[in-house]
Amino acid sequence: MPQPTPFGKRLRQARDLRGLSQSELAEKAKLPAVMISHFETGVRANASADSLVKLANALKVSVDFLLGRSSDPSPRGGAAEAVFRKLENASGDTIDAVLAIAQTLAEKDKKKREEAE
């Protein structure tokens, strides 16, 4: 009988964290629901990069978290890198504007979380 792999366990953990059922995650990630079940139970031991990226995006976690290489589920590693790459050739004013927007959005998120609590 197959045993859950570290990846399968992390997938389950991230899905629970986001409060999603297997079918809800499948829908968000545009993957077959049976694939999610097979990953979590270890029937299917490994995923492709394509599936990992889809799952990480749907669960708002990093690929490294799903692979068990990071204990931080936040996706900011990849997102920060994406922003950094887009800003490589930007002017100082543009970078300042992006930082101001990021700060405003982060404060908005914080307020939302506090209201929800």
Place this chain on the structure above:
Amino acid sequence: MSRAAYPLLARKRANRLIDELAITSFPVDPEAVAGAKGISVETHTKFPQGRYGALVRQGDLFRIVVWAGCPTLGHRRFTIAHELGHYHLDGHVEALLASSSTAVSNGSNYTGRKDPLEVEADAFASELLMTERFARPVIKSLTAGLTAVREIANQFVVSFSAAAIRLAMLTDEPVIVLLSMNRSMEWVTFSPAFREHDWTRRRMRGEWVPPDGATHALASSPKRVVAGEEASDRNLLSEWFEGAPATEAFEEALGLGPYGRVLTVLTCPALPSAEEIAVEEQERAESGTGDWRDALRGYSLG
């Protein structure tokens, strides 16, 4: 599941990707496929020797890096498709990207490599660029041989060796394609017409091409190989492979340029079936007229 089945799964995955992206015509553009997946393709001039491409991961972002020195557009396209294989196939990213660093692969089918992950990525690339639904009708319309290889390479924008392997996989005719370096075979692919011939199951890598054929003659002149010259000859299939029937084989050889390899296409229009060979050997053994070694060949002595 046996690892031998995995290249078949890799081909199925490439087919699913073609469906997913609603690709309805060829040549398939692997850079556009990469773009649709959010993977950028970059060309670099400095690359480790003998390597053509790499799949690179930085965090959650993936990109494909291709060597600027790829000898032809076909090689470049195959390299990108090969790296897309590493991206789309289960377990590849974990095996190749041990950390948030770089995976480097040869990205070509030139070396007769044995690593299962590379074989799978090659199968994915072959199917993505020459998917069966597009390639089979083209191959059916051509007479198997070197001219057909050139036509497939031209229509699907792939290397001659990639086109030759696809020809051998999808043709109904008895065709063998092989790549040799310094007259030593690197890989051999048989068309399905040879499926019941047990002698084809032997490992042939490292065997020598026959000394009196066109491949040998071409390989004896490195200048001709580099210049991409062709040569042809007629000989017996049994001169090529031990255990093969003594049926006529038409040999066409093509020099593949500075890499020094020769691509050979053997067509055997009168190939007897495995059953016919067995009956003939039985009759010869019973009549006692044949050479005793011929009679023993049917019993697989080694």
